[in-house]
Amino acid sequence: MGFFEMTKTALKTVLSRPVTILYPYQPAKKTGLTRGHVVQDGSKCISCSICVKKCPSQAILLNKEAKTWQIDRFRCVVCNSCVDTCPTKCLSMDTQYTAPASKQGVEVFTITYVKPPKPEKKEEPKE
Amino acid sequence: MTKQIIVPFGPQHPVLPEPIHLDLVLEDERVVDAIPSIGYIHRGFEKLVEKREFTEYVYIAERTCGICSFIHGATYCQGIEQIMKIEVPERADYLRTIWSEYSRLHSHLLWLGCFADSFGFENLFMAAWRIRERILDVFEQTTGGRVIQGSCKIGGVRRDIANDKLSGMSRDLDSIRKEIGELTTVFLNDDTVRHRTRNIGVLSRDDAYHLGAVGPTARGSGVAIDLRKTGYGAYDRLNVPVITDSCGDCYSRCYVRCKELFTSIDLIQQAITEIPDGPIDVKVTGAPNGEYFMRAEQPRGELVHYLKGNGTKFLVRSRIRTPTLTNIPPLVKMLQGCELADVPVIVLSIDPCISCTER
Amino acid sequence: MKQEQSIIPIDVGQLIGSVEQCRNEGYRLAQIGCTKVGDNDFEVNYSFDKDYVLKNLRITVTAETEVPSITGMYWGAFVYENEMHDLFGIQVKGINIDFKGTFIQTAIKYPFGVSISKGEKP
Numbered sequence: 001m002g003f004f005e006m007t008k009t010a011l012k013t014v015l016s017r018p019v020t021i022l023y024p025y026q027p028a029k030k031t032g033l034t035r036g037h038v039v040q041d042g043s044k045c046i047s048c049s050i051c052v053k054k055c056p057s058q059a060i061l062l063n064k065e066a067k068t069w070q071i072d073r074f075r076c077v078v079c080n081s082c083v084d085t086c087p088t089k090c091l092s093m094d095t096q097y098t099a100p101a102s103k104q105g106v107e108v109f110t111i112t113y114v115k116p117p118k119p120e121k122k123e124e125p126k127e
Numbered sequence: 128m129t130k131q132i133i134v135p136f137g138p139q140h141p142v143l144p145e146p147i148h149l150d151l152v153l154e155d156e157r158v159v160d161a162i163p164s165i166g167y168i169h170r171g172f173e174k175l176v177e178k179r180e181f182t183e184y185v186y187i188a189e190r191t192c193g194i195c196s197f198i199h200g201a202t203y204c205q206g207i208e209q210i211m212k213i214e215v216p217e218r219a220d221y222l223r224t225i226w227s228e229y230s231r232l233h234s235h236l237l238w239l240g241c242f243a244d245s246f247g248f249e250n251l252f253m254a255a256w257r258i259r260e261r262i263l264d265v266f267e268q269t270t271g272g273r274v275i276q277g278s279c280k281i282g283g284v285r286r287d288i289a290n291d292k293l294s295g296m297s298r299d300l301d302s303i304r305k306e307i308g309e310l311t312t313v314f315l316n317d318d319t320v321r322h323r324t325r326n327i328g329v330l331s332r333d334d335a336y337h338l339g340a341v342g343p344t345a346r347g348s349g350v351a352i353d354l355r356k357t358g359y360g361a362y363d364r365l366n367v368p369v370i371t372d373s374c375g376d377c378y379s380r381c382y383v384r385c386k387e388l389f390t391s392i393d394l395i396q397q398a399i400t401e402i403p404d405g406p407i408d409v410k411v412t413g414a415p416n417g418e419y420f421m422r423a424e425q426p427r428g429e430l431v432h433y434l435k436g437n438g439t440k441f442l443v444r445s446r447i448r449t450p451t452l453t454n455i456p457p458l459v460k461m462l463q464g465c466e467l468a469d470v471p472v473i474v475l476s477i478d479p480c481i482s483c484t485e486r
Numbered sequence: 487m488k489q490e491q492s493i494i495p496i497d498v499g500q501l502i503g504s505v506e507q508c509r510n511e512g513y514r515l516a517q518i519g520c521t522k523v524g525d526n527d528f529e530v531n532y533s534f535d536k537d538y539v540l541k542n543l544r545i546t547v548t549a550e551t552e553v554p555s556i557t558g559m560y561w562g563a564f565v566y567e568n569e570m571h572d573l574f575g576i577q578v579k580g581i582n583i584d585f586k587g588t589f590i591q592t593a594i595k596y597p598f599g600v601s602i603s604k605g606e607k608p
Contacts, residue, residue, distance in 0.1 A: 002312075002313075002316040002317050002318060003317070003318055005312055005313045005316050005317040006248075006250060006251060006313050006317060008309065009250075009251075009254050009309055009310070009313065010250055013250075013253075013254070019257050019260065029264070029267070031267050031268045031271070033267070033268065033269070033270065033271035033286070034267060034271055034272075035271045035272055035277070054180075054183060055183075056179055056183040056184070056186045056187055077186065077190065077275075078272075079186040079275075079277050080271070080277060080285075081183065081186060084285070093271075162583065164585065164588065164589060165589065165590060166572075166588075166589060166590040166591045166592075169590050169592060171597065173598070174597060174598055209488060336514055337509075337514070337515075337560065337561070337562075338560075338561060338562040339514060339515045339516070339560070339562045352514075354538070356538060357489050357538045359489065418493075419491075420489070420491050420533065420540055420542070421489070422489055422516075422540070429516070429535075431516060431517050431519075431533070433517075433519050433521075433531065435521060443521065443522075443523075444521040444522070446517075446519040446520075446521070448516070448517040448519065452565055452566075452569075453515075453516075453517070453562065453565070455562075455565050456561060456562030456564070456565060457562070485590065
């Protein structure tokens with residue numbers, strides 16, 4: 001029968017450094033793979049709207065006339081589905097978590113991609 | 128004849144991580160009956176399957192639960208693969224198994240912490256969660272998510288783990304095993320813990336079987352049900368011991384979970400030594416047509432995903448039967464005849480996950 | 487690896503007898519699940535497990551059919567039967583703990599049994 005089984009663990013805890021960090025004064029733990037938030041590169045987006053169809057939480061909206069790509073950060077569940085399916089790799093996952101917000105709203109990105117005039121100039125779409 | 132009074136327990140209660148309501152019928156301090164009611168967090172996940180393509184539903188299936196999320200996703204994928212007759216590469220099978228066992232470690236450590244909290248042992252609670260943090264770090268390093276891993280997809284897995292990372296994980300587990308050893312000694316040998324858990328909430332073997340108890344709740348009563356024995360994933364190539372205990376009280380259920388922590392570590396290390404090289408996914412074409420009952424072992428017990436497709440991209444039905452739902456009737460039986468002060472410990476001893484239960 | 491399972495379609499009238507037989511043979515109730523297959527038709531699967539082999543008894547009913555409760559044989563079946571009633575609106579007769587529609591409370595009654603199109607007021 002043990003009475004002081006916890007003593008060893010408790011003493012160790014008292015004598016060692018805290019395992020928690022003082023977030024937000026110290027940055028949160030991150031790894032290279034951490035799914036923080038989705039960012040879009042407007043110069044590569046071809047408005048194919050595959051990301052809109054593949055989003056399980058319907059957070060993405062694409063307006064082809066106004067040339068905007070918008071995301072509702074409150075709806076986004078950061079599943080990486082859009083990043084995986086994007087054919088031009090214009091979407092990428094940033095490791096920084098979205099900052100807390102007190103108001104709901106959407107983040108709008110402008111699409112600046114211009115369709116290359118003729119197929120012979122293959123270097124153009126990179127601009 | 129004593130007068131009966133009814134004490135409501137929950138949905139908000141210090142020991143409950145999630146809302147479940149119990150109406151406890153008391154005679155003095157003794158509980159004579161308990162009536163459970165759920166329905167506080169029904170989110171309609173099963174209905175959502177009709178509105179999302181079956182490939183996207185993986186992300187939704189995974190979000191059914193915040194603790195055993197990976198196993199939900201993997202079970203759904205395996206069910207669809209069975210309907211569509213997709214052969215998953217061996218490496219993907221092993222990776223799924225490794226992540227599943229990490230989920231089990233993380234879930235059991237979380238439970239041990241909550242259980243310690245339920246009888247007021249705060250220090251032990253923190254000790255358990257400190258170890259859990261190391262497991263979550265591994266998740267984040269390998270999948271990118273601490274709690275929702277999102278690394279499973281139909282036809283394989285989305286991310287590979289490099290072989291040197293795998294051997295690093297295996298070495299890391301040796302030190303985790305030592306820490307868990309120290310932690311479980313407290314749970315299994317300390318008199319304070321034993322006093323609060325021995326002979327509390329006894330569930331007989333017969334009751335456990337016929338009321339449909341699964342997982343550690345059943346194994347604590349001596350019913351050896353472990354779905355890993357059916358050999359899904361890579362479990363058919365690994366040696367899975369089934370841990371049971373015969374007393375059926377809270378201590379037994381705690382004992383089973385404590386020992387399963389070591390089983391999980393063994394399984395991960397075994398899988399890491401055996402994992403073959405190769406591709407991690409296959410291309411999926413077409414849509415599921417047919418039905419399948421996919422069953423898997425969650426940290427809490429047997430999980431059933433019933434999937435039915437009609438040849439379109441949208442499934443007709445996804446029925447998720449989570450272990451807590453079937454553990455509620457045994458819980459009611461356990462509560463009958465206990466003292467009011469023991470109710471929190473007994474409720475926690477089945478490891479209730481109510482979000483799962485209601486989907 | 488494929489897990490062993492079978493589906494046996496039966497009539498509503500045979501249900502009690504078949505379940506009793508399962509109970510006598512030492513089967514464990516794994517789950518009861520409901521599927522909407524037509525406008526007013528539902529499939530109900532009673533899954534039993536013994537030695538990791540799943541046996542499913544399937545009845546096809548309409549919302550008006552009265553399904554007898556199996557809580558006499560399997561006491562714990564009340565959770566599934568109440569759920570079936572609350573989500574699909576299937577009438578189950580003689581449950582030992584009948585919540586009468588309050589087990590899972592939803593804003594729309596029988597959410598899985600009715601179909602609602604976008605924009606339509608429930």
